[in-house]
Amino acid sequence: MKKIGIGIIGGGLMGREMASAFARWCALLDVEVQPELVAVADLVEDVRNWFRRIPSCVQITGDYHQLLANPAVDVVYVAVPHNLHEKIYCDVLAAGKDLFAEKPFGIDLASARRIAAAAQASGRFVRCSSEFPFLPGAQRVMQQVKHGKLGRVLEVVAAFHHSSDLDATKPANWKRKAATCGEIGVLGDLGMHACHIPLRLGWRPSRLFAQLQKGYPQRPDGKGGMTECDTWDNALLSCWTQIGEHEVPLRLEMKRMAPGETNTWHLEVLGTEGGVRYSTKEPKTLWLFENGKEQFWKKTDLGFGMPFKTVTGGIFEPGFPDMIQQMWAAYLMEREGLLAERCGCATVEEAVATQEIFAAALASHKQGVVTAL
Numbered sequence: 001m002k003k004i005g006i007g008i009i010g011g012g013l014m015g016r017e018m019a020s021a022f023a024r025w026c027a028l029l030d031v032e033v034q035p036e037l038v039a040v041a042d043l044v045e046d047v048r049n050w051f052r053r054i055p056s057c058v059q060i061t062g063d064y065h066q067l068l069a070n071p072a073v074d075v076v077y078v079a080v081p082h083n084l085h086e087k088i089y090c091d092v093l094a095a096g097k098d099l100f101a102e103k104p105f106g107i108d109l110a111s112a113r114r115i116a117a118a119a120q121a122s123g124r125f126v127r128c129s130s131e132f133p134f135l136p137g138a139q140r141v142m143q144q145v146k147h148g149k150l151g152r153v154l155e156v157v158a159a160f161h162h163s164s165d166l167d168a169t170k171p172a173n174w175k176r177k178a179a180t181c182g183e184i185g186v187l188g189d190l191g192m193h194a195c196h197i198p199l200r201l202g203w204r205p206s207r208l209f210a211q212l213q214k215g216y217p218q219r220p221d222g223k224g225g226m227t228e229c230d231t232w233d234n235a236l237l238s239c240w241t242q243i244g245e246h247e248v249p250l251r252l253e254m255k256r257m258a259p260g261e262t263n264t265w266h267l268e269v270l271g272t273e274g275g276v277r278y279s280t281k282e283p284k285t286l287w288l289f290e291n292g293k294e295q296f297w298k299k300t301d302l303g304f305g306m307p308f309k310t311v312t313g314g315i316f317e318p319g320f321p322d323m324i325q326q327m328w329a330a331y332l333m334e335r336e337g338l339l340a341e342r343c344g345c346a347t348v349e350e351a352v353a354t355q356e357i358f359a360a361a362l363a364s365h366k367q368g369v370v371t372a373l
């Protein structure tokens with residue numbers, strides 16, 4: 001396998017998740033490239049020390065400029081707070097490296113557009129992280145839309161819910177503050193996951209009405225005091241999108257205060273003749289609707305039907321680390337021109353399109369009106 005040198009800037013939650021996906025790359029059977037983590041940059045010593053368990057990761061630094069100067073680094077994955085996206089993404093591109101960016105691709109729409117312009121000018125290979133499309137259930141929803149018999153699409157629902165913020169004692173982190181997470185709050189945190197497949201299917205909202213809700217205004221600061229939290233926690237977006245000859249309701253839901261949910265990603269497309277529904281709440285189960293003399297919802301258990309084949313047996317069920325690894329396989333194979341008909345990672349255009357939706361949602365909520373995109 002051809003080795004690709006990877007550098008990670010930001011070794012927190014996602015930086016470590018990516019590193020562990022590379023560490024079990026031997027699970028993949030039909031990829032021609034192998035990521036090798038050679039460098040990590042993080043400001044925090046304890047975070048950096050975790051990476052010492054990875055023998056190939058020989059450059060461990062607090063200064064990401066040193067990582068960018070390392071000729072062994074071909075691709076840089078950046079997982080830092082949103083207020084740092086633009087500066088670090090643009091520095092990666094200026095250093096002549098390919099970029100695997102994190103959502104929401106800048107702190108706001110203007111920032112996302114500047115990053116997109118820098119990506120275009122650099123000519124580098126740039127994609128944005130969005131792992132849910134790589135689940136077998138998500139793949140089947142997309143296949144059903146493209147090749148199934150749905151008739152006229154009546155309604156689309158795409159949602160991502162968790163409940164971490166229901167715990168008022170949970171200390172605040174950068175995701176609870178507009179200065180570091182962005183004014184878009186939960187939209188930037190979870191929005192890519194709800195928007196990506198609708199956008200990939202060509203279902204860009206034409207106008208929307210948004211309801212945004214804040215959570216607890218104060219949380220423990222982790223040092224014995226309290227600190228202000230000022231980001232949106234829940235967002236309900238009632239959108240219109242054009243599907244075929246019809247304007248169709250598209251509901252996008254992103255919640256950090258959804259009672260009982262841990263990481264529930266849901267996608268549903270209902271048509272006059274058929275429908276399809278998938279939720280990570282029942283991660284094995286795909287639901288298919290058939291209209292006829294009688295109306296049926298059929299369910300089937302999906303196995304390990306991942307886009308890139310692995311050593312894992314076909315009857316087993318996939319989880320979060322699997323889709324992260326599949327997403328990386330898609331990034332690296334597309335970079336080599338070997339993706340073929342498989343689904344790729346979120347493009348720069350898709351990332352900017354999510355920010356257009358978020359900006360319209362802020363405007364809609366602020367004015368209490370339907371906003372055109």
Ligand SMILES: NC(=O)c1ccc[n+]([C@@H]2O[C@H](COP(=O)([O-])OP(=O)(O)OC[C@H]3O[C@@H](n4cnc5c(N)ncnc54)[C@H](O)[C@@H]3O)[C@@H](O)[C@H]2O)c1
Pocket residue numbers: 009010011012013014015041042043044047062064078079080081082084102103104129130131188189
């Ligand atoms: N795709 C997903 O499912 C998913 C899930 C969670 C987070 N994310 C995204 O990943 C990104 C990071 O989120 P996270 O949850 O990993 O955050 P995190 O707080 O766990 O990690 C961020 C890390 O960045 C480091 N950092 C901050 N400034 C830095 C700098 N100047 N140089 C080097 N390191 C620096 C911090 O020390 C920290 O370790 C965000 O864009 C977030 O939206 C994506």
